[in-house]
Amino acid sequence: GNSVTQMEGPVTLSEEAFLTINCTYTATGYPSLFWYVQYPGEGLQLLLKATKADDKGSNKGFEATYRKETTSFHLEKGSVQVSDSAVYFCALTQGGSEKLVFGKGTKLTVNP
Amino acid sequence: GAVVSQHPSWVICKSGTSVKIECRSLDFQATTMFWYRQFPKQSLMLMATSNEGSKATYEQGVEKDKFLINHASLTLSTLTVTSAHPEDSSFYICSAFSGRRGLMNTEAFFGQGTRLTVV
Numbered sequence: 001g002n003s004v005t006q007m008e009g010p011v012t013l014s015e016e017a018f019l020t021i022n023c024t025y026t027a028t029g030y031p032s033l034f035w036y037v038q039y040p041g042e043g044l045q046l047l048l049k050a051t052k053a054d055d056k057g058s059n060k061g062f063e064a065t066y067r068k069e070t071t072s073f074h075l076e077k078g079s080v081q082v083s084d085s086a087v088y089f090c091a092l093t094q095g096g097s098e099k100l101v102f103g104k105g106t107k108l109t110v111n112p
Numbered sequence: 113g114a115v116v117s118q119h120p121s122w123v124i125c126k127s128g129t130s131v132k133i134e135c136r137s138l139d140f141q142a143t144t145m146f147w148y149r150q151f152p153k154q155s156l157m158l159m160a161t162s163n164e165g166s167k168a169t170y171e172q173g174v175e176k177d178k179f180l181i182n183h184a185s186l187t188l189s190t191l192t193v194t195s196a197h198p199e200d201s202s203f204y205i206c207s208a209f210s211g212r213r214g215l216m217n218t219e220a221f222f223g224q225g226t227r228l229t230v231v
């Protein structure tokens with residue numbers, strides 16, 4: 001079945017450091033890929049998404065490129081801020097379904 | 113953006129009692145809502161799909177008699193954990209999609225989650 005594997009955290013960085021959170025997936029066909037973020041005390045929010053191969057999703061300085069050849073959707077940000085501290089979830093849906101399959105989540109802490 | 117409100121945010125109950133968790137879409141109608149469960153350091157696992165006006169669809173391994181789902185209106189779904197036991201302690205999250213199904217511009221909106229502790 002479909003699955004998502006993302007790097008385990010926690011990840012601790014200093015402000016302005018470069019961030020990469022790896023995400024790979026297993027799915028048949030062409031899933032849609034998502035990154036969700038959960039700030040402390042809040043619900044999950046969509047950060048970015050990509051619906052087909054080679055698409056790049058971007059938002060708030062974060063980027064992720066849908067790589068069909070490596071079945072990956074790594075999240076990157078060139079310069080993190082303290083306010084980026086949160087838990088990040090990689091997820092997919094497939095075949096027009098609204099069912100989301102999530103990775104385990106990666107907790108990011110950014111120190112001033 | 114659309115808002116999904118989940119209540120309560122946390123609850124402690126005694127073993128054997130039942131607990132109801134509400135999930136409301138505040139500014140949009142949701143014919144379908146989803147209930148997830150999250151264990152510490154684990155992924156969100158889909159428990160069931162709540163369908164307005166019809167029975168919920170449960171994922172494999174989820175006891176439908178234990179986790180009762182009611183979706184009586186287009187803005188409210190409830191999850192009732194019946195005869196709760198300590199192993200039911202977990203973080204429960206609901207979500208709803210805003211937008212027309214099947215279109216790429218639909219987006220899932222999530223409630224804040226409910227931390228259930230059964231003692």
